[in-house]
Amino acid sequence: xxxxxxxxxxxxxxxxxxxxxxxxxxxxxxxxxxxxxxxxxxxxxxxxxxxxxxxxxxxxxxxxxxxxxxxxxxxxxxxxxxxxxxxxxxxxxxxxxxxxxxxxxxxxxxxxxxxxxxxxxxxxxxxxxxxxxxxxxxxxxxxxxxxxxxxxxxxxxxxxxxxxxxxxxxxxxxxxxxxxxxxxxxxxxxxxxxxxxxxxxxxxxxxxxxxxxxxxxxxxxxxxxxxxxxxxxxxxxxxxxxxxxxxxxxxxxxxxxxxxxxxxxxxxxxxxxxxxxxxxxxxxxxxxxxxxxxxxxxxxxxxxxxxxxxxxxxxxxxxxxxxxxxxxxxxxxxxxxxxxxxxxxxxxxxxxxxxxxxxxxx
Numbered sequence: 001x002x003x004x005x006x007x008x009x010x011x012x013x014x015x016x017x018x019x020x021x022x023x024x025x026x027x028x029x030x031x032x033x034x035x036x037x038x039x040x041x042x043x044x045x046x047x048x049x050x051x052x053x054x055x056x057x058x059x060x061x062x063x064x065x066x067x068x069x070x071x072x073x074x075x076x077x078x079x080x081x082x083x084x085x086x087x088x089x090x091x092x093x094x095x096x097x098x099x100x101x102x103x104x105x106x107x108x109x110x111x112x113x114x115x116x117x118x119x120x121x122x123x124x125x126x127x128x129x130x131x132x133x134x135x136x137x138x139x140x141x142x143x144x145x146x147x148x149x150x151x152x153x154x155x156x157x158x159x160x161x162x163x164x165x166x167x168x169x170x171x172x173x174x175x176x177x178x179x180x181x182x183x184x185x186x187x188x189x190x191x192x193x194x195x196x197x198x199x200x201x202x203x204x205x206x207x208x209x210x211x212x213x214x215x216x217x218x219x220x221x222x223x224x225x226x227x228x229x230x231x232x233x234x235x236x237x238x239x240x241x242x243x244x245x246x247x248x249x250x251x252x253x254x255x256x257x258x259x260x261x262x263x264x265x266x267x268x269x270x271x272x273x274x275x276x277x278x279x280x281x282x283x284x285x286x287x288x289x290x291x292x293x294x295x296x297x298x299x300x301x302x303x304x305x306x307x308x309x310x311x312x313x314x315x316x317x318x319x320x321x322x323x324x325x326x327x328x329x330x331x332x333x334x335x336x337x338x339x340x341x342x343x344x345x346x347x348x349x350x351x352x353x354x355x356x357x358x359x360x361x362x
Contacts, residue, residue, distance in 0.1 A: 013053040014328075016041060019069065019083025020059045022271070023352040024102075024317075027056075036352040037082045040101055040345065041319065044335040057083070059271050065244020070095060073322055080328075082319040084292060086246035091320070096329045099336040100316035101345065102359040106247055108228040108239065108288040108308040111280065137206060141165040144199055151191050168199050228288060228308025234258040237287040240265050240279050242272055247290055250312060277305060 018025045018038060028034040033056060045052050055078065057069070064072075066085060073081045074094045086104045087097050145162035227233050236259045241247045243264040251262055263286060265279050276289035288308065321329045339345050349360035 013051045014079040014325075015053050015055055015077070016045075017055050017057055017069070017073070017078040017081040017083075019057045019066075019081065019085070020062075021083040024084040025056075025082065036348050037084070037101060037319070039348055040336070040339065041080070041082060043339065043344065044332055047335060048331060063267055065242075065267060066246070067091075067244045070320060073320055076322060076324075079322050079325060080319055080332075081321075084317050085320050086292075087316045087318055088246050088249060090249075094323070096321040096323055096326070098319040098321060098329060099333045100318050101336065102317045102349075104246070104292060104315050104317045105311055105359070106250065106290055106292050107311045108234070108237075108290055109276075109305045110227055110288040110308060112304060112306040133210070137202075140202065141168075144195060147191070147195050148199075151195065165199060228310045231258070231310060233308075234260050234310060236260070238263060238285055240276055240283075240286050240289045242267065242275065242291070245272075246315075247292070251290060254312075280305075 018033060018041075020026055021035075023035055024037040025033070025035040033054065044050070069078075069081060070085070070091055071094075072078060084102075084104070087100070091097070142162060142165075145158065145165040148165055149158050149161040227237065234254065238261045239251065240263040241251055243266055248262070248264065251260065254260060255262065263279075263283075265275060267275065270278075272291050276291060280286050280289055290312075319332065321332065336345070346356075346360060349356040353359050
């Protein structure tokens with residue numbers, strides 16, 4: 001305790017604000033405070049015998065942004081604030097950041113197609129286009145069958161002529177308008193031969209077109225279903241992000257390079273994930289939402305939204321301390337160093353995160 005300003009710390013309990021941000025800070029099934037950062041601060045408090053008052057800040061009915069809560073810390077409402085708070089240059093001018101407790105990495109999350117790489121809406125759209133093509137080809141075959149019926153040297157019914165014209169246009173092997181035409185070409189009029197040639201060409205081009213159309217549509221649909229695989233995929237996308245969080249400044253730095261369009265969402269008293277997904281469901285024009293990967297650990301709609309492969313490293317998360325507590329911040333940093341040295345923080349990472357390598361600073 002020698003390093004701490006004794007009168008300042010001992011006079012009144014230190015007010016520690018705990019921002020509910022699972023799995024950093026949350027209440028377990030028993031109603032007790034739990035979480036990655038809570039275990040860290042509790043270890044520091046117990047080890048250094050600090051006099052503290054914990055103030056739990058629940059997600060429900062929380063209408064202040066992170067920047068606004070940091071302003072309360074700056075004004076003295078809290079002495080220490082924690083709950084997945086990102087380090088930024090602008091914030092560092094106003095408060096003290098402790099040594100990092102975790103990496104702060106963000107990613108884009110987009111809607112997963114209900115049918116995997118080829119969604120139901122895409123299949124429906126392709127089906128309608130093919131149906132239009134089929135109707136068009138039947139109409140064309142009808143016109144050709146009229147011409148063929150009146151120009152063929154053999155007497156056949158119009159029904160048979162139309163059937164053969166349609167079958168040939170849709171790719172039936174062999175020219176079947178009249179099997180005897182191959183042996184009686186001299187008896188066929190020039191108009192009849194031209195009609196025969198046009199039908200063959202239409203048949204060939206129809207097969208090529210349908211094959212290329214279906215292939216290109218399938219490929220483009222598969223690509224569209226994974227729109228955040230590379231940085232180039234961000235270009236021109238509509239991305240929703242929670243206002244007042246560090247993600248805003250990070251994404252703004254990419255706007256000029258990517259043409260990304262940001263939609264700012266105000267807090268509504270719910271978790272970041274729930275708020276962002278609700279906005280996605282209301283606005284089909286939004287391509288993705290952006291949030292910290294650590295928030296993904298407790299999200300409940302994994303079957304609906306997919307994490308893209310594009311990951312942006314935002315920096316570090318830390319506890320934040322009022323600037324009047326310089327010596328207290330030094331004591332906290334020494335404690336974090338010792339906890340990291342004896343792998344205490346590493347063990348907490350494995351306890352609270354399914355992917356410790358995403359967040360653990362060791």
